[in-house]
Amino acid sequence: MTTLIDHRPSAPQVPPPPGHERGRGARSNASGRYEREARLIFDDGWGTLEEETRLSTSVTEERPKTIITRNSSPDIGFDRSINPYRGCEHGCSYCYARPSHAYMGLSPGLDFESRLFAKPNAPELLRRELSDPKYTPRTIALGTNTDPYQPIERQYRITRGILEVLAELDHPVGIVTKSALVTRDIDILGPMAEKGLAKVALSVTTLDPSLSRAMEPRASTPARRLRALEMLNNAGIPTAVMVAPVIPALNDREIEAILKAASAAGVGEAGYVLLRLPLEVRDIFREWLMAERPDAAGHVLSLIRSMREGKDYDATWGRRQTGTGPYAWTMGRRFELACKTLGLNRRRLSLNTDLFKRPPQKGEQLSLL
Numbered sequence: 001m002t003t004l005i006d007h008r009p010s011a012p013q014v015p016p017p018p019g020h021e022r023g024r025g026a027r028s029n030a031s032g033r034y035e036r037e038a039r040l041i042f043d044d045g046w047g048t049l050e051e052e053t054r055l056s057t058s059v060t061e062e063r064p065k066t067i068i069t070r071n072s073s074p075d076i077g078f079d080r081s082i083n084p085y086r087g088c089e090h091g092c093s094y095c096y097a098r099p100s101h102a103y104m105g106l107s108p109g110l111d112f113e114s115r116l117f118a119k120p121n122a123p124e125l126l127r128r129e130l131s132d133p134k135y136t137p138r139t140i141a142l143g144t145n146t147d148p149y150q151p152i153e154r155q156y157r158i159t160r161g162i163l164e165v166l167a168e169l170d171h172p173v174g175i176v177t178k179s180a181l182v183t184r185d186i187d188i189l190g191p192m193a194e195k196g197l198a199k200v201a202l203s204v205t206t207l208d209p210s211l212s213r214a215m216e217p218r219a220s221t222p223a224r225r226l227r228a229l230e231m232l233n234n235a236g237i238p239t240a241v242m243v244a245p246v247i248p249a250l251n252d253r254e255i256e257a258i259l260k261a262a263s264a265a266g267v268g269e270a271g272y273v274l275l276r277l278p279l280e281v282r283d284i285f286r287e288w289l290m291a292e293r294p295d296a297a298g299h300v301l302s303l304i305r306s307m308r309e310g311k312d313y314d315a316t317w318g319r320r321q322t323g324t325g326p327y328a329w330t331m332g333r334r335f336e337l338a339c340k341t342l343g344l345n346r347r348r349l350s351l352n353t354d355l356f357k358r359p360p361q362k363g364e365q366l367s368l369l
Contacts, residue, residue, distance in 0.1 A: 023217045024055060025091035026109040027287045032102030033279065057089055059116045059152055067125035068140065075317045078174065081141040082126065084158040086117035088146040090178055090219040093288035094245055097145045099279040108280040113218075116152060123161035127359060130169055137356035139172040149179035151218060163188045166197075169359060172351035175200045176242065178219040180228040186235045193237040196352035200232050201240035201271075204258050206251045214292050226265050233266030238349050240269035243335070247275045248303035249296055252331055256338045263342040270344045272335050274323045275304060277313040303327055 069081050087101060091113035098108035106115050119125075129135065142148045148159040166173050167188050175182060175189075175198075182189075182200060192198035202225045206212050212222050220228070232239050241262035246252050259270055277285055289297045301312075307323030308314045314323075322332055339345050 023091070024110060024113055025093040025095075025215065025217055025288065026098075026113065026284050027291055028284070029107045029110040030280070030283070032105065032107055033099075034102055035105065055110060055114050057114050057116060057152070059118050059156075061120055062086075062117050063121050064119055064125065066129065067119065067122045068129050073317065075321060078139055078141040078144070080138060081144040082122065082148075082162060083145045084119055084122050084142075084148050084156075084162065085146050085150060085152065087112050087115060089113055089116060089150045089152060090147055090216055092178075092216040092219065094215065094247070094275055094277075094281065094285050096276040096278055096281055098281050098284060100145065102280070109284055116150075118152065118156050118158060120156060120158060122158050123165050126162055126165050127169075130165070130171065131359045131361055133358070133361075135358065137171055137353040139174050139351045139353070140166065141174050141176070143176035147177050147179060147219075148175065149177045149181040153179075153181060160185055160188070163192075167192050169357055170195060170197060170355035172197045172353055172356075174198075174351065176203065177201075178203045178205075178216060178225065180220040180224040183228050183231045186232065186237065189232070189237050190235045193235075195355055196349075197355070199238045199240065199349055199351060201242050201269075202229055203242040203244050204262060205244065206254055207257055207261060208251075208254075211251065215288075226261055229262060229265040229267055238269075239265075239267050240271065241267045242271050242273065244271070244273035245275040246272050246331060247300065248307070248327060248331070249300045250293065255331070255334055259335075259338045259342055259344065263344060268344065268346075269348060270335075270339055272331075273321050274307060274328065274331070276320060277304070278315060282312045 067082055069083065071079060071081070086104065087106075088095065088097065095112070098112045101108045101112040101115075104115075104117070106112070142159065142162065148162075153159050163173065163185055165171075173192070177200070182202070189198045189200065204222055204225050205216060207222050209221050209223070212219070229239050229241065241258065243255055243258050246255065255272070262270065275285075286297070286301065289300060293300070305311060307325050307328040309324060314320060322328060
């Protein structure tokens with residue numbers, strides 16, 4: 001993997017070469033929905049369409065003014081989150097976060113997984129926001145949009161810096177990732193877990209390494225994710241498995257097998273999310289599906305629409321995660337029955353908010369106790 005670190009305020013936008021790139025999830029790089037101009041690939045007679053050029057990853061540093069994002073969505077279990085990075089090099093073809101790259105004037109396609117943005121001042125901003133006398137502690141979620149442990153975290157270590165601040169202030173954190181890199185931070189997460197301050201969920205989409213490599217080309221292999229869950233559990237860190245996304249006629253047959261493997265690794269909680277295809281993700285995933293599973297593509301898309309009231313996607317709260325209709329109902333009951341059989345979700349862990357200690361403000365006298 002080639003990674004170029006760009007420390008300038010903005011990186012030059014150079015359209016990537018056409019065609020499928022090795023190790024990438026998207027098959028194209030269509031312009032975002034806010035752009036006036038659209039990319040069009042055509043043969044100029046020089047035979048360049050056949051040339052294969054490796055697409056490298058570039059990283060632009062940005063310095064936002066705030067880092068905690070708030071939400072009031074009624075169908076998710078947190079009201080605040082932190083995303084250390086924009087874009088995600090894991091390159092998952094189905095990623096619902098892809099459309100967010102359009103706000104940067106970039107494509108939700110190949111740009112999303114190769115034109116990344118890092119927020120190196122995130123730990124500093126977090127400390128400042130937690131210092132606010134009006135701040136009320138609740139679990140902060142990491143990994144709600146893009147993965148906090150994607151490959152560039154090895155160099156930037158922004159997620160680790162965030163965890164160091166949260167550990168120092170005894171603030172609860174919940175993590176969702178597809179990366180075994182999370183085990184690097186067991187030295188922080190372990191002591192936090194002893195205080196009821198940390199919980200980690202790993203998303204396991206499939207147990208088939210070939211399917212995983214095709215769908216999520218730069219994420220950890222399924223075996224490494226299961227091993228990561230085992231290591232976290234052995235360190236006393238509560239874990240959960242997310243069977244997400246569930247794609248009908250592609251990986252839904254693995255629901256029970258994934259839950260069984262995660263249970264064997266010591267997981268106590270589980271959840272699932274039906275495939276979501278908002279905005280540009282619909283065409284990106286459809287293009288991937290036609291290239292990788294052409295024989296099943298029509299059936300997969302038909303089942304998706306049957307669970308979205310005839311549409312490719314339904315963003316309605318309460319339905320967007322699970323879908324509707326007979327197939328969606330059956331999928332949900334299979335998940336519930338498997339969890340009951342394996343003893344998963346017998347209780348849901350609530351993280352501790354009582355230990356939080358606000359950083360002293362400038363000029364404030366420290367307590368002697």
